Amino acid sequence: MKKMGNMLLTRPPFSEIVMGNTALVRAMIETGTRVVTSYPGSPTPEIAAAIASIPPDERPFYFEFSTNEKVATEVAYGAAVNGHLAAVFFKSVGLNVAADTFVQLSLMNIIGGLVVILGDDPGANSSQNEQDNRHYAQLSYTPVFEPADPGEAYTFYKAAAKLARTQHMPVILRLTTHVCHAKAKLAFDAWRPHPRDDTPRFDPANGPYIPIAANVFPMKERALERLSAVRTFAETTALNRVSGTSKRRGIITTGLTALSAEAVLAETEDTPEVLKLALSYPLARETVRDFLATHEEVFVLEELDNLMEMEIKSLAFDAGLRTKITGKTDQAAWMGEYTPDKVRHLLYQVWPDVVPAASTPAPLSVPERPAQMCPGCGHRSAFHAIKAVLADADITVADIGCHTLGYLPPYEMGQLLMCMGASTAMGSGLGLFNQTRRVVAFMGDSTFFHAALPGVVNALFNRHNLTLILMENGTTAMTGHQDHAASGRNFNTETVGIPLRQVLQGFGIEAIFEVDTYQQAELGRRLQEALAVKGFSVVIARHPCMLKFTREQRRRPNYQLRQVGVDQESCVQSHACVARFGCPSFVRHADGRVSVNPDLCIGDASCRQTCPVEAITKPQIRSTEEDPP
C-alpha cells in the first residue's frame, strides 16, 4: 500500500494522484510552513487527515485542532508574529467565528506571514449557507487567491505563502468544495527542508501591534499600501491565464468556474476568450482594462455575489470604455455552484448563438435520501425518548452536529437552527414571557466548547428558563471524529479531558441530570425532572458515537458481528421500529412485514425497547471476522 505520509515527505520531485486538500499539505511542507491550526468543518478536514498521515516525530510543522476558528486564527497569528510562516484553515462559516480577529490581521506586521485557507461551499453542499467570503476580504483588505483544481491549490498556496511572508501580511487561499475534493495527478517539486529556526522573533518594534487611537491610521495606511502592491502582483502574475480564440467576445472569471466555462465552450467553435484571474481581490485592474479594450462584449462569470462585476463596470466607466459588460441577469445567477450545467445555462441566456440550450429528459421519480443518524446512534435513542416526553406545543431548538438530523421525520426534534453554539441563547429568548410552551435546546459536546459557553453562562447569569440537552458522544462526529477538549486526546497527544459535568457545576448550575441515551425510559424521567426545574437545567444525554466505536471494534481480529432480528410470529406490524424509532437497519416490505437489513444492523439492540410487543430478538452472532478487513 502507498503511504500518504511517506509520499508527502519525499525529497526529490515526484508525481502522485492526490486530492486538493492533500496537495496543500505538500505545499505547506515545501514552503517551510511551521505552524498550522484549524477547527474541523467540511470541505477541509481531509487537510488534517493528510497531516495525520505523517508520523508525529517527522512532521515538519506543528498542527493543532483548536477549540474554534477564532482561537485557531489567534494561535496562528501569534506564531506568525514570532517569525514563523503559519497557516489556518476552516470551513466557510468558520470565518464568521474568526471574524473579530481576522478583520484586524491586515493591520498587523505579520513578520512570518499568514495564509488563511478557506473552504467555501457554493451550493451549500455541507453548510448552513453558501456565503461569499470575498466580502470579508474586501472588508479587511486581504488578498484572495482562487485555485481551480488540486494543481492550483498546490501552486497557489506556494505563491500565497511567498506573498504573505515577503509582505508580512495575511493572504487568503479560497478553496471551494469541489477544489478541496477534486483529484488529479500532480508533479510535485523537490522538497529542500529549510534550516529549522525556533528563535522567537517577536519584537514590538516591528509593530505597532496595538490598534488603538493614533496607531489605527498608520496601520490602516500600511494595509492599503500593501494591497496596492498586491494589485500589481495580481496584474503581472503568470498565474493568470487566457484561453479561447474569439476577440469579439470574452469572459472574465476565476477558479473552478473557469474550468466549467472551458468545458462548456470546448464544444463550440470560435470560443469566447476566457480570462481566468488568479486573484479575485484585489482585482487586476490593468489586466481587466486591457481585456475589456480588446473585446466588444464581456461576460463577467462570477459564482455567488457580484463583487468583480461591480468593480469591472465601474472601471470601464472611469476608463470610458464602450465594451458591453454583462454580469448577473437574474436571481438564479446569485445562487448555487457554477457547475458546467449551470454555466451552460448562464452562457445560453447571454449568448444563445454560442451555446445551445441543454435538453433534459423528464425526471424519473426517486425517493429522496436525506442524511440521517447511523444505525445504533445514541442521538436517535435520545430523540425517540425526548419526543415521547414533550408536548406538541413545546419548542425545540437544534444546534449544529449529527444531532441536527433529529429535525427530520420521524423525530422532528429541533425547529430552529442557526450556527454552532446558538441553541442555548436562542432558547433563552424563546423562554421570555413564555409560561406555556417549554423550551428545550440541544447541543453537541464539541460545539459546547466551540461557541456555546457564552450562551450557557448567559442562561445562568440572566436566569433564563429552559432545559439544555447536551448530546455527549465523546467526539466531533459530523466532521469525521476529531477529538475535542472533553475527549482526553488532542491531535498530537493524550490530554486530560475536560469533564462537561464539572464545567457546568463550576459555573454554578445546580440542576444537572446525566443519563445514557440507550436508557430511554430513564432519560424520559430525567427530562421530566429537568423540565420541572424553574430556571436553567441541563440533561447530559450520553452515548459514545457508535460509528466510531464500531469501526474501532472492527479493526480488531475476531470481531463478532451481531444483529437483531424480527420475530415474525410476535410482530404485529405496528412499525414502531421502522417508522417511529426509524433506524435505517429496518426494512419495510410492501406487505407490511418488517425485517432487518443484514448490511446495516450493528447489533446495538437500542431498538428492542421501542417494540410494544417485544418482537425484536436479542442480537445473535452473524459472522466472525478473523482478519480486520
Next chain:
Amino acid sequence: MTTFNIYLIGVGGQGIGLLSEIILRAADHSGQSAVAVDTHGLAQRGGVVVSQIRLGIAAGTPLIPGHQADLVVSLERHEAMRGLDSAARPGGTLIYYDTVWQPLGVRTGEAAEISAEDLAAACQERQVRLVSVHDPDLTDARQQNMRVLKTIHQEGLVPGISQADYLQAMDDLMTGGMLASNRKLFLD
C-alpha cells in the same frame, strides 16, 4: 483522446470513495490521464455519495456535464435510479449492485420501494444498457464495491484498463487482510 465519463453513486458507508479511487488509479496505471472528484453532502451519514471520474482529461473540471456519463456505477438500487436520472447518457451503461438500503420515505411508508423491474424499464426508456450484479455468496456487505469492480473488469466497461492495472491500484490502496480478501474476490 476522447473523454470517458464515469459517475459513481451510492449510500454513505458503502465504499463508493474506495471504488472510485481504484478506478482512477487503475486508469493512471493504464497510461490514461484522468481527473476525479468526490461529493459527499452533509458528511456521509447515510445520505447520497457521488464520485465522478473523467478519463482522457489531464486538467479540467472533474464535474461531468448533465447526462454525459458513459458509465454509471451504483451500489444500491434507488441510487442506481438516481444516477440513471441525473447522469447517464443515452447509449451509456448502468452497472449496479442489486441491494436495497431503503430511503427514509420508504421506511416511513410514504414512498414505494423501487423494484428491479422499475429500474430495467427506466433504463430501456433512457436507452441505457443495464448490468445488474448480485452475489448470494458474498457475506460481507463491505465487499459489494469490489464485486461490482470485478464485473466492470470482466465486461470491459472502462476502456483501456487491464486486470493488472486494477490489481496494481488495489495494491496502492489496501493492505493485509483487506487486500487479500478483495484480491481473492476480484480474481476468483
